Amino acid sequence: DAGVTQSPTHLIKTRGQHVTLRCSPISGHKSVSWYQQVLGQGPQFIFQYYEKEERGRGNFPDRFSARQFPNYSSELNVNALLLGDSALYLCASSTRLAVHNEQFFGPGTRLTVL
């Protein structure tokens, strides 16, 4: 069975640009969450979506947005990129609300902002 997949694996952007990251959850999972992990730190919670609705949001600026599609895949969008947005972006899926259940993580997208 396929695990959580994310695309692209690596991405290089310049300051001010926009980026879209994609995530496909495990089949049957209805919840997708996004995390940002800066090198040497623990992941920071960005968003949680369940049944296509936002069900939780971390302390990130409005430049960060996301959505979940009818097939439960998800996109994370970041506008007006800053150097500090360089990080590993992780997507995780779970059967129900992520914060109360085991989450399955994808390999991540490494974003570098120059």
Place this chain on the structure above:
Amino acid sequence: SQQGEEDPQALSIQEGENATMNCSYKTSINNLQWYRQNSGRGLVHLILIRSNEREKHSGRLRVTLDTSKKSSSLLITASRAADTASYFCATTPDTGNQFYFGTGTSLTVIP
């Protein structure tokens, strides 16, 4: 900001020894989870313990939770070189749908 802090930040042990890492958090929680991460890759779920539980076992893993002290510990018994990784605790506050990871413990098991 992160809710939890792991202690120690780094731990190096010989294969076969036990490894203990601790997690402290700040607010009342619904549950606490432990995850493992190898070399900056995706995280792997190890165990979930709910706020009304005090101890849980899974294979070579033992997790304890003390809600009065707002702390948890993860014990890995009979460690193996393959256990080398970073270990994170993650908490869900009992109010709101957020999820907070700690700062992590880097475990090195020497063959």
